[in-house]
Amino acid sequence: MSIPSSFIDQLIDQADIVEVVGRRLQLNKKGSNFWCLCPFHDDSNPSMAVNQDKQFFYCFVCQESGNAIHFLRQYENLDFVDAIETLASSLGLTVPYENSKHDKIKPSGLVEQAVRFYQKNLNDKIAEKAIQYLKNRNITGETAKKFNLGFAEDKWDALSMHLGKDIPVNELEASGLFSHKDNKFYDRFRGRIIFPIRNIKGEFIAMGGRIIDEGEPKYLNSPETAFFNKSNELFGLFEVKEAEKKIASLIVVEGYMDVIGLYQHGIKNAVATLGTAVTPSHVAKIMRYTNKIFFAFDGDLAGGKAAWKAVENTFPIIREDVNIHFVFFEEKHDPDSFINEFGLQAFQKLLDESMSLSEYFLSKVKDFNLETLEGRSQAAKFAIPVISKINNAVIKEIYANEVSKLCGMDVKSMHVPQESYKTNQSSNQSKASPAIPVRVKALINIFSALLKHPSLAQQDVFKNLKEDAKFNFLFDVIDLYQKSPDIKPSRVLETLESEQIQGYFSQAVIAELDLSEENALKLIEDCINVLLKNQKEREQILKDKYNVSSITSVERRDLQQIILKKEEIADDDRDWLKKLSSNQD
Numbered sequence: 360m361s362i363p364s365s366f367i368d369q370l371i372d373q374a375d376i377v378e379v380v381g382r383r384l385q386l387n388k389k390g391s392n393f394w395c396l397c398p399f400h401d402d403s404n405p406s407m408a409v410n411q412d413k414q415f416f417y418c419f420v421c422q423e424s425g426n427a428i429h430f431l432r433q434y435e436n437l438d439f440v441d442a443i444e445t446l447a448s449s450l451g452l453t454v455p456y457e458n459s460k461h462d463k464i465k466p467s468g469l470v471e472q473a474v475r476f477y478q479k480n481l482n483d484k485i486a487e488k489a490i491q492y493l494k495n496r497n498i499t500g501e502t503a504k505k506f507n508l509g510f511a512e513d514k515w516d517a518l519s520m521h522l523g524k525d526i527p528v529n530e531l532e533a534s535g536l537f538s539h540k541d542n543k544f545y546d547r548f549r550g551r552i553i554f555p556i557r558n559i560k561g562e563f564i565a566m567g568g569r570i571i572d573e574g575e576p577k578y579l580n581s582p583e584t585a586f587f588n589k590s591n592e593l594f595g596l597f598e599v600k601e602a603e604k605k606i607a608s609l610i611v612v613e614g615y616m617d618v619i620g621l622y623q624h625g626i627k628n629a630v631a632t633l634g635t636a637v638t639p640s641h642v643a644k645i646m647r648y649t650n651k652i653f654f655a656f657d658g659d660l661a662g663g664k665a666a667w668k669a670v671e672n673t674f675p676i677i678r679e680d681v682n683i684h685f686v687f688f689e690e691k692h693d694p695d696s697f698i699n700e701f702g703l704q705a706f707q708k709l710l711d712e713s714m715s716l717s718e719y720f721l722s723k724v725k726d727f728n729l730e731t732l733e734g735r736s737q738a739a740k741f742a743i744p745v746i747s748k749i750n751n752a753v754i755k756e757i758y759a760n761e762v763s764k765l766c767g768m769d770v771k772s773m774h775v776p777q778e779s780y781k782t783n784q785s786s787n788q789s790k791a792s793p794a795i796p797v798r799v800k801a802l803i804n805i806f807s808a809l810l811k812h813p814s815l816a817q818q819d820v821f822k823n824l825k826e827d828a829k830f831n832f833l834f835d836v837i838d839l840y841q842k843s844p845d846i847k848p849s850r851v852l853e854t855l856e857s858e859q860i861q862g863y864f865s866q867a868v869i870a871e872l873d874l875s876e877e878n879a880l881k882l883i884e885d886c887i888n889v890l891l892k893n894q895k896e897r898e899q900i901l902k903d904k905y906n907v908s909s910i911t912s913v914e915r916r917d918l919q920q921i922i923l924k925k926e927e928i929a930d931d932d933r934d935w936l937k938k939l940s941s942n943q944d
């Protein structure tokens with residue numbers, strides 16, 4: 360099912376963001392904007408501007424931004440369809456779902472059929488061992504049903520027989536449910552308990568299987584497919600969201616059995632990564648749904664490593680209003696085995712006594728021998744790169760201060776990289792917003808100029824950027840303005856894929872530069888030069904790296920691309936290309 364884009368256009372046209380936000384937050388008009396306390400960070404002064412003309416909101420501190428649909432999604436934790444539903448119902452409109460051409464061949468449909476097939480197996484006599492396994496782990500039939508658990512027989516063709524012969528090969532392939540050998544498809548999951556994985560919309564997109572008898576691997580997951588990206592999905596998140604609209608807290612664990620075991624004992628807010636460490640996109644996703652997070656990993660070495668990985672991936676997006684805690688188990692225990700042995704209250708106590716992110720981080724620093732000069736310098740060497748990952752200037756300063764105390768160093772001599780730290784010290788008048796890199800500033804200016812004078816999209820000033828795929832998004836925007844010069848900014852935003860670029864575009868919308876057409880064109884030319892010069896500098900940096908043999912293979916390819924894209928390739932360039940393509944060790 361999909362929603363026609365003409366309806367989304369109509370909705371954006373008819374909805375008034377001032378009304379949407381105003382119904383939920385106290386707005387005050389000042390100048391051309393309405394202002395309110397930003398709900399997306401811990402705000403004490405109104406930092407969020409809502410602009411009626413542009414149908415846009417923007418927070419000057421946390422930089423959350425977008426149109427009415429974005430606001431609803433963020434504010435009420437809604438997915439796109441739910442946000443559309445909410446907005447439509449407030450306007451008294453009914454969403455006209457349509458069967459899209461793709462629906463029939465949607466590969467995830469096969470996954471759902473497989474889930475139902477395996478689920479039915481679990482009720483049959485054939486799954487005796489599987490049922491015994493679940494009983495031994497104290498999983499009731501009700502819980503098994505809640506998570507749609509199933510059983511795959513130890514056969515090579517049970518599922519393919521069930522699905523029949525009419526399904527096109529490319530669909531079988533795309534589903535991730537089969538392995539493929541000598542032109543034949545074999546069931547991927549055999550002799551396993553099946554744990555279906557759903558996306559946030561509740562669609563079945565993949566599955567995990569635990570082997571019943573002896574055999575390897577113990578756990579097997581669907582491979583990545585067009586609709587299953589394991590570094591983005593969390594097992595159990597849909598089920599938590601289904602039960603709790605505003606999620607108070609989430610417990611992140613390592614395995615599906617942990618999620619299910621905790622659920623069985625009454626802890627219904629656990630989610631699991633799928634055989635990967637916690638990734639940055641996991642953390643971002645979790646922070647979208649709650650601002651209280653517990654990481655509860657196994658009590659072994661791997662669990663310790665997973666916890667540290669979570670720290671590293673949390674630091675870049677940490678905010679003041681997010682509480683992150685770590686629960687550590689004794690060795691040989693994981694969340695499931697712990698709650699089975701000690702019960703709900705003991706688990707609850709672990710949560711209550713969990714270590715905060717900062718305590719955990721500082722405990723790692725204190726692991727060095729801080730009594731000695733060597734130990735202190737090792738500790739600083741360990742801590743500084745980690746702290747430099749923090750983008751929130753206030754939090755970064757707090758961490759830097761703590762570490763400087765422990766290591767007996769002056770904060771300034773710690774050289775925590777990144778501009779935001781510096782800006783925060785020197786300027787209190789502008790709230791702690793990080794300094795904007797010149798490349799980004801250039802991009803925002805180009806957007807500003809286009810917003811003010813959409814006709815500039817017809818000019819060929821942009822052609823020098825055209826060859827670099829990095830700027831494809833810019834040409835998408837230019838294309839939109841060429842086709843429909845009166846397109847609303849909120850509609851343009853809707854087409855941008857990257858959240859980062861959406862942010863830059865939003866900043867341009869709010870900045871409302873007042874420029875004559877002539878000056879706007881001049882601005883665009885200047886900014887394109889900045890972007891190109893940036894590329895030149897990058898070329899030099901990469902060459903320097905090559906010369907000291909610290910170039911990575913990705914950077915090597917990048918450098919090749921930069922040189923190849925030049926209009927004229929000089930002798931020197933040719934030498935570089937030769938160097939870069941030889942000794943690829």
Ligand SMILES: [Zn+2]
Binds near residue numbers: 399406407422
């Ligand atoms: Zn904010």
